[in-house]
Amino acid sequence: MKKHLLFWGVLAIFIKAVLVTAQDKEEVTVLANNKCKCARVTSRIIPSPEDPSEDVVERNIRIIVPLTNRENISDPTSPLRTKFVYHLSDLCKRCEPTEVELENQVFTVTQSNICDEDNEVCYTYDRNKCYTNRVPFSYDGKIIMVETALTPESCYPD
Numbered sequence: 001m002k003k004h005l006l007f008w009g010v011l012a013i014f015i016k017a018v019l020v021t022a023q024d025k026e027e028v029t030v031l032a033n034n035k036c037k038c039a040r041v042t043s044r045i046i047p048s049p050e051d052p053s054e055d056v057v058e059r060n061i062r063i064i065v066p067l068t069n070r071e072n073i074s075d076p077t078s079p080l081r082t083k084f085v086y087h088l089s090d091l092c093k094r095c096e097p098t099e100v101e102l103e104n105q106v107f108t109v110t111q112s113n114i115c116d117e118d119n120e121v122c123y124t125y126d127r128n129k130c131y132t133n134r135v136p137f138s139y140d141g142k143i144i145m146v147e148t149a150l151t152p153e154s155c156y157p158d
Helices: 002-022
Strands: 029-034 041-047 055-063 098-102 105-109 133-140 144-150
Touching: none
Parallel strands: none
Antiparallel strands: 029 041, 041 055, 098 105, 133 144
């Protein structure tokens, strides 16, 4: 009896794995991957649930809320952050300049007009940015303040 149940269990898992891998790999477009805000916005085209002959755009927004982060991520003594604000327009803005050709002229443009980088509040460390803080260090009976790296991978070259 146990072998019979084990066989059906293994068969069910195998069929589920085959069905999952056999699904059509639909193309997903990443609209935004904001590591500073821990958010990712993707979209893909799928058949409409109401009318399968029409296609609709499905948008997926994934937000990871870092509940143990501080108001000031560079200061371990600051209070825990309790307010998280997400604006879709801020997440999806593209501030990198690109070249566009219009009537045989090349223009350098950005896809957003709200590119004020100083205004962005990060909810987690940007792993490409070096964060440091002064901390007390006890050595030989003396306490001195030393500068320490909070993200050592980005502060020190290989």
